[in-house]
Amino acid sequence: MMTNLFSVFDPSTTILNLSLNWLSTFLGILLIPFSYWLMPNRFQIIWNNILLTLHKEFKTLLGSNGHNGSTLMFISLFSLIMFNNFLGLFPYIFTSTSHLTLTLTLAFPLWLSFMLYGWINHTQHMFAHLVPQGTPPVLMPFMVCIETISNVIRPGTLAVRLTANMIAGHLLMTLLGNTGPMASNYIILFLILSTQIALLVLESAVAIIQSYVFAVLSTLYSSEVN
Template identity: 80%
Template sequence: MMTNLFSVFDPLTSIMNLSLNWLSTFLGLCLIPITFWFLPSRYNILWNNIITTLHKEFKTLIGSYGHPGSTFMFISLFSVILFNNFLGLFPYVFTSSSHLSMTLSLALPLWLSFMIYGWINHTQHMFAHLVPQGTPPVLMPFMVCIETISNMIRPGTLAVRLAANMIAGHLLLTLLGNTGPSLSTSILSMLIIAQIALLTLESAVAMIQSYVFAVLTTLYSSEVN
């Protein structure tokens, strides 16, 4: 039962034994260049406003010591995750952001690059982060252990948070959808309303989780400056 249930998220679409699942991640590349040949539309104006707002917020989070232009990396990260989250809401489209292989590929290299940069260029600053200000001397060894562990699990929490939130809503939609053929007409109408409400909730979750992932990555980068 569990194997069949979770196999919905990995349909193994292939042509001549060539997996096509992860092609959904690159579908946006087919649409983005077209927008550069049009006059500014409402879509372009809305997206520019979102990017400008994110740029200002990420710049505030990074602080005055951050490198110029580093906010664009986090805006690109937000855009990639948001696009893949929304693609998963369409039928017969593989949800790449619900798999740990995708989310870990985003979180682990970013966290590792922050750590390598911080320990090489700001070693004393990184050591200072291991002991919060005002910690009693007796508790300092324990705080170092706790802070080290919490720092080590950051890429895992980023990846699991995104994958778990995306797969939870999809799983609930799948479970409710499978009960549809066995229901009466009156209950079926209520099920459709519940599915629409869940789909709206999943749209909000897709935006929130991409924003949370980008903001937490920005905060992690601000700690090494």
């Protein structure tokens, strides 16, 4: 039963042994060129306002030491993750963000680049981060170990948080969807349908929140190395 349940996340659409499911990750790129030559509609105006708000917030998080244009990277990251999260809410569409293959691929290079940049250019600053201010001398070796471990597991927590949230909601919706055809009573069917709609609204909120959390935490990790 568990194998069949989790198999809804398996990439299964193939042509000539080429997995077509992962191509859905890049469908959002097809929408970008239209914004350059079409007259802006209400959706584009709203989206531009959202991007501008995110730019201001990420600029605040990065502080005065942040590099110009660095917010573009985090806004693009937010857009990519949110688009794929919403894409997975449609029936029979592959959810790429529910796989560590994608989330860890996004989180690990980001974290590694921040660490390399920080340790090469701001070595003393990075050493100072290992011992919080006001730590007693006796506890310093333990704090260095704790801070090092918490720093090393950051890409894993970023990736697993996004993957687990995507899997959890989709599993609940799959379980309720499978019990719907077996419901003999109309009242039970109505309750299942109402719960499905509520879960769909919740998952839509989770799709936005998790992409925002991923982008904000990446921004905070970047601001620590400056």
